[in-house]
Amino acid sequence: MSPAIPIVDFSPYLSSTANPSDRAAVAQKLVTACRDTGFVYITNHGIPQSLVDETFSWSRKFFDLNQEEKMKAPHPPGYAVHRGYSWPGLEKVSQVITSHRSSDDPDIQNKLRQVGDCKESFEVGSEESKEQPNIWIPEDTLPGFRKFTTEFYWTCNKLAVELIRALSLGLGLPDNDYLMQFHSGHNNQLRLLHYPPIPAASLEDQSAARMPAHTDWGTITFLFQDECGGLEVQTADGDYVQAEPVEGAIVMNIGDCLMRWSNDKLKSNMHRVTLPPAEDRYTGKDRMTRARYSIPYFVVPDETAPIKTLEECITQAKPAHYAPLESYGDYRILRGSVQYESKRPEPNSIAAAA
Numbered sequence: 474m475s476p477a478i479p480i481v482d483f484s485p486y487l488s489s490t491a492n493p494s495d496r497a498a499v500a501q502k503l504v505t506a507c508r509d510t511g512f513v514y515i516t517n518h519g520i521p522q523s524l525v526d527e528t529f530s531w532s533r534k535f536f537d538l539n540q541e542e543k544m545k546a547p548h549p550p551g552y553a554v555h556r557g558y559s560w561p562g563l564e565k566v567s568q569v570i571t572s573h574r575s576s577d578d579p580d581i582q583n584k585l586r587q588v589g590d591c592k593e594s595f596e597v598g599s600e601e602s603k604e605q606p607n608i609w610i611p612e613d614t615l616p617g618f619r620k621f622t623t624e625f626y627w628t629c630n631k632l633a634v635e636l637i638r639a640l641s642l643g644l645g646l647p648d649n650d651y652l653m654q655f656h657s658g659h660n661n662q663l664r665l666l667h668y669p670p671i672p673a674a675s676l677e678d679q680s681a682a683r684m685p686a687h688t689d690w691g692t693i694t695f696l697f698q699d700e701c702g703g704l705e706v707q708t709a710d711g712d713y714v715q716a717e718p719v720e721g722a723i724v725m726n727i728g729d730c731l732m733r734w735s736n737d738k739l740k741s742n743m744h745r746v747t748l749p750p751a752e753d754r755y756t757g758k759d760r761m762t763r764a765r766y767s768i769p770y771f772v773v774p775d776e777t778a779p780i781k782t783l784e785e786c787i788t789q790a791k792p793a794h795y796a797p798l799e800s801y802g803d804y805r806i807l808r809g810s811v812q813y814e815s816k817r818p819e820p821n822s823i824a825a826a827a
């Protein structure tokens with residue numbers, strides 16, 4: 474495990490007997506941990522391991538379905554609604570941001586798409602979201618899947634509320650609930666991710682990618698990962714370090730909006746998924762990498778939330794670094810527009826990746 478990514482035990486904060494100074498100490502540790510690398514392992518976060526294991530088992534069951542069944546809940550064309558099943562090659566993660574929706578520019582789109590992301594995903598949001606309604610496979614294809622994943626979504630949101638409050642305390646905001654007015658929880662996203670086995674050489678020569686370097690867009694992200702490895706995080710000197718799986722820990726990272734709110738006191742950092750770290754994770758003459766399953770939970774502001782740097786994070790020496798964003802929704806569309814085609818690509822690369 475990398476010393477660049479600290480571990481914070483969250484139990485003293487969550488404890489029913491915690492006093493203000495216990496809470497403040499944990500909050501301070503979190504903020505310090507998120508200042509430089511923007512990534513932290515959180516232990517004793519209150520989500521039982523058995524529940525996490527069960528979520529991975531639902532994820533495996535979903536991705537084990539045949540393609541035709543998964544395609545009964547297809548991700549809609551374009552980027553405005555990020556829900557349902559994304560087949561391999563549909564999404565191309567990128568860090569290119571332009572001032573306009575670059576999906577209108579075929580040159581940029583084509584350039585970005587020359588290397589496909591070898592992953593498939595299923596996105597779940599709030600059942601009440603009007604902007605991004607959920608898209609489900611038929612109930613009898615995987616009975617219980619919908620109920621389980623939507624309940625897990627709200628379990629994660631409970632922890633999200635505690636972490637946003639803790640970060641607010643650590644940032645020295647006078648009101649720890651201030652940021653909560655922008656976080657109803659209804660705009661979050663639970664993502665089941667499956668990176669199928671792939672020849673190591675294609676990741677090495679970059680003819681294929683698992684997930685290229687990017688920052689997350691929202692407030693904070695939790696990541697549950699299996700034992701495959703391959704998640705890497707950029708350090709201040711530009712190198713990447715492994716964020717290896719740590720049993721029982723969630724990887725938490727800061728998203729762009731919280732970096733903007735906090736005026737860079739908390740860092741939204743680049744990360745990527747590439748080769749698993751250990752040689753024994755490859756098999757056969759093609760050195761196939763093992764499959765990776767991961768489950769990010771994106772905690773994001775509500776669509777209409779303005780993202781304006783907090784007064785408490787502005788000083789004379791450190792004036793506001795970012796212009797205010799009118800709404801999170803606009804930022805989401807801007808970032809999404811370079812990742813999803815507005816034209817619907819055919820799922821023809823599926824056989825190769827399955």
Ligand SMILES: O=C(O)CCC(=O)C(=O)O
Nearest residue numbers: 666689698704746767769
């Ligand atoms: O699969 C992973 O470990 C990383 C996923 C990720 O960074 C993302 O979906 O934004």
Ligand SMILES: [Fe+2]
Nearest residue numbers: 687688689744
């Ligand atoms: Fe990410």
